[in-house]
Amino acid sequence: MNKKLIELKEQAKEDLTFFYPEFNGVKGFSGTEDVFFISSKPSMGDFPPKSIKKAPMPARALIKFLGLLKKYGFANAHLTDIIKTRSDACNKINKLPKKEVELNLKILQDEIDLLKPKILVPVGSQVDTFLKHRKEIFKNVELWRGIERLNPKTKKEEWGTFIYHYSPAAAIKHKWREIKKDLQSIKEQLEEIKAKL
Numbered sequence: 001m002n003k004k005l006i007e008l009k010e011q012a013k014e015d016l017t018f019f020y021p022e023f024n025g026v027k028g029f030s031g032t033e034d035v036f037f038i039s040s041k042p043s044m045g046d047f048p049p050k051s052i053k054k055a056p057m058p059a060r061a062l063i064k065f066l067g068l069l070k071k072y073g074f075a076n077a078h079l080t081d082i083i084k085t086r087s088d089a090c091n092k093i094n095k096l097p098k099k100e101v102e103l104n105l106k107i108l109q110d111e112i113d114l115l116k117p118k119i120l121v122p123v124g125s126q127v128d129t130f131l132k133h134r135k136e137i138f139k140n141v142e143l144w145r146g147i148e149r150l151n152p153k154t155k156k157e158e159w160g161t162f163i164y165h166y167s168p169a170a171a172i173k174h175k176w177r178e179i180k181k182d183l184q185s186i187k188e189q190l191e192e193i194k195a196k197l
Contacts, residue, residue, distance in 0.1 A: 002032055004114050008107060018042035018086050020079040026066045033076040034118040035190060037069070038108070039165065040093055040126045041083035058167045065166035065179070072183040078115055082108060082127060093130050109137055117141060118193050121186060124165030 009019055009029065020028030047062060049055035055063070069077060082093060083104045093101065112120075120138050122128040131137060163182040169175035 008110055017084050023048050023066055026070050026075050028079045031076045031078040035077045036117045037077055037079050037121045037123050038127055039081045039123040041081050042086045061166045072187050122162040125162055128162035
């Protein structure tokens with residue numbers, strides 16, 4: 001793992017702090033690729049689970065998501081949360097104490113400053129909505145998500161801003177199809193950005 005990432009991790013460590021571990025060839029928080037996948041916050045569940053077959057749905061959904069990241073060439077992408085502290089799933093970011101949010105945003109800013117990603121990908125609409133009001137965080141990033149997605153009402157292509165969160169998507173097959181299309185789109189965009197360098 002990048003030495004400075006280890007230092008960041010140690011600064012934030014508490015009993016309930018969670019950082020995506022390396023799993024099945026996907027680097028998680030240790031990833032240093034030019035793409036960040038940013039989720040909202042960890043739940044109280046264990047990961048990796050002791051038994052994959054007996055794992056609860058959120059853990060199985062995360063395993064599936066990590067498998068897709070690997071398949072689409074993002075095994076070394078940086079996976080992180082806005083809030084690193086575990087809490088009940090119903091606790092939305094905007095309901096958490098301001099001091100806790102600001103402390104965690106400082107860590108996220110340090111991650112971005114350290115790894116200098118080309119693309120930030122919000123995982124879920126909550127992250128997208130929250131970070132849109134914190135534009136200073138990604139001011140030096142090449143691309144704040146741009147996926148073309150078909151609008152189901154107008155049937156026209158339009159720019160999306162986030163990929164579906166893997167946990168709710170687990171129960172809805174068409175969302176997994178959207179996640180796959182979005183990952184392919186991000187892969188192509190990253191290749192275009194690298195080709196210009």
